[in-house]
Amino acid sequence: MMLELHDNKYKIIYNPETACIICEGSLLLNGALAYEPILQLLKQAAETQEPNQLTVDICALKFMNSSGINMLTKFVMYVSDIKQLKLTLIFKAQQPIAWQEKLCINLQRLLPTLQVQLLS
Amino acid sequence: MSTVIYGNFTEKPEIKGEEYLSIQFSPSSQPLKKRWENNGLSADFISEYFKIFYTSQQEESNGIIDSDVLLENIRDSVKYIANELLENAMKFQAPMLNPTVARIFLSLYQEQLVFYITHSITMEQSALFQGFIENLLAHDPQTLYLEAMRNSAREENVHRSGMGLLSMICDYEAQLGWKFENIPDLPLIEVTTMVTLETGI
Numbered sequence: 307m308m309l310e311l312h313d314n315k316y317k318i319i320y321n322p323e324t325a326c327i328i329c330e331g332s333l334l335l336n337g338a339l340a341y342e343p344i345l346q347l348l349k350q351a352a353e354t355q356e357p358n359q360l361t362v363d364i365c366a367l368k369f370m371n372s373s374g375i376n377m378l379t380k381f382v383m384y385v386s387d388i389k390q391l392k393l394t395l396i397f398k399a400q401q402p403i404a405w406q407e408k409l410c411i412n413l414q415r416l417l418p419t420l421q422v423q424l425l426s
Numbered sequence: 427m428s429t430v431i432y433g434n435f436t437e438k439p440e441i442k443g444e445e446y447l448s449i450q451f452s453p454s455s456q457p458l459k460k461r462w463e464n465n466g467l468s469a470d471f472i473s474e475y476f477k478i479f480y481t482s483q484q485e486e487s488n489g490i491i492d493s494d495v496l497l498e499n500i501r502d503s504v505k506y507i508a509n510e511l512l513e514n515a516m517k518f519q520a521p522m523l524n525p526t527v528a529r530i531f532l533s534l535y536q537e538q539l540v541f542y543i544t545h546s547i548t549m550e551q552s553a554l555f556q557g558f559i560e561n562l563l564a565h566d567p568q569t570l571y572l573e574a575m576r577n578s579a580r581e582e583n584v585h586r587s588g589m590g591l592l593s594m595i596c597d598y599e600a601q602l603g604w605k606f607e608n609i610p611d612l613p614l615i616e617v618t619t620m621v622t623l624e625t626g627i
Contacts, residue, residue, distance in 0.1 A: 315466075334466040334509070336458070337517075369466075369502070372510055372590035376578050383579030404499040405506065408597045416575055 309350075311343055316367075318344055320351045325359055327351055330366040333374040341377035348381045352391055359394035364406055365425060375409060379416060386417040396421045428608050432559045435603025435620050438531060438542050445534045447475055451515075451527040461516055461527075469509035472532055473501045479534060480627065500625050503598050507541060507621055508532070510590040515545040518555070520614055541621040552606060552615040558588055559604055571596045594621060 309320040316331035327348065335341050352360055385391045397413060399406035401424035410422040449468060451461075477497060508530065515528035528545040547555065562570060571592040578587065594600040601622040606615050 332466065334462075336462045336513075369505060369509075371506075371513060372593055373513075375593060376587060376589050379575040380579045383576065387576075388579060402495045402499075403502070405502055405597070412571075412575065412597070415572060 309347055311347055318347060320347055322351070322354060324361075325355050326361045326363060328363045328366065332369040333367065334369065334371050335373060337373050338376065338380075341373055345377050345381055349384055352381075352385050352393060352395070353389070356391045356393040359396060361396040361398055361423075363398040364409070365398060365400050367406070370405075370409075375412075378409070378413060382413050382416045382420065386419075394419070394421065396423060398423045398425065400424070401426045430556070430606040431604070432556075432606075433563060433603035434601040434622060435605055435618075438618075439533070445479060446532060447472060448529065448531045450529045458516065462513075465509055465512040465516060468512060468530070469505045472508045472530070473505035476504045476532070476534065476539065477501045496627065500627070503623060504532075504539065507594055507598065507600060507623060510594065511541060511543040511619060511621065514590065514619075515543055518547050518551050519545050520548045520551075537625055537627065539623045539625055541623070542618055544616060544618040546609060546614045546616050549613055549615060552617065555617065556606065562588070562591070567592060567595045598623060 307322070309322075311318045316329070316333050318327065318329050320327045333341075333344075348362070382395070385393065385395055395417065397410045397420060399410050399422070401407055407424060410420075410424070414420045414422055449472075451464075456464075477500075480497065480500075511530060512528065515530075519527060528543060531542040533540045533542075570588075574587055574589050574592055578589070591602060595602060603620040603622075605618045605620075607617075608614075609616050
């Protein structure tokens with residue numbers, strides 16, 4: 307069953323069959339508490355997909371504030387450190403969009419096995 | 427009046443006709459949720475203003491427009507920095523005593539953009555913020571950034587993780603400076619954050 311979170315600015319869709327989470331729009335939520343539902347969805351998806359792979363596709367994400375970056379670092383630390391989940395995490399981003407590429411590289415510093423797919 | 431300066435800070439220049447943009451936010455009955463949405467709108471406005479100004483200047487001078495990808499990336503950087511500065515100003519303030527919630531000012535120069543944001547905070551907030559800045563200036567920002575990312579998962583609801591400021595330095599190569607000033611007769615500190623962003627165009 308697909309899971310979706312959204313408001314008028316963003317949409318997060320998790321499809322368990324394709325093992326993919328698609329993030330769209332602008333994420334400008336106010337602090338960790340407001341990001342908690344998205345973080346829970348990501349954690350749940352990672353636990354469901356273990357020991358296979360999970361793709362987080364941010365190609366259609368236009369903007370994210372630092373609380374959003376914080377939420378993604380929390381998610382990657384949850385997978386790599388707290389739960390030590392045996393799953394292949396893939397982040398898909400657009401290479402021409404500088405901030406998307408930087409974000410993926412930062413996440414890879416936290417989890418060196420994280421795979422980054424940059425679309426040109 | 428006592429003033430403390432940190433980092434790469436210079437006073438806002440006298441306005442002599444160069445291009446600038448200034449927005450002031452006043453205290454209002456608007457709930458924080460509504461004001462929060464305004465941060466994104468204002469940051470959008472500031473970044474579009476930069477892009478339109480720059481494009482028209484290029485057309486006038488030589489007719490050659492830099493690549494769309496480069497301009498889009500600088501616009502994204504301007505939006506990120508403006509939004510973070512506004513979010514911080516809304517989060518850290520002393521609303522009951524404040525004459526102004528925040529003032530943001532953007533100056534456009536050849537090859538660089540300079541942001542100033544001014545808001546008032548309590549003595550306690552000021553001490554915590556100055557402690558954060560002193561630590562930032564004494565260490566390698568990349569190391570602090572990685573540490574903040576690693577710690578993010580274990581610390582719940584950290585109010586000042588500093589991730590926004592650290593990402594400006596590490597991901598956007600921005601230079602930061604601050605000025606703290608006592609406000610006469612009020613238990614408040616006025617803080618101005620200056621951010622210099624090299625655009626290379």
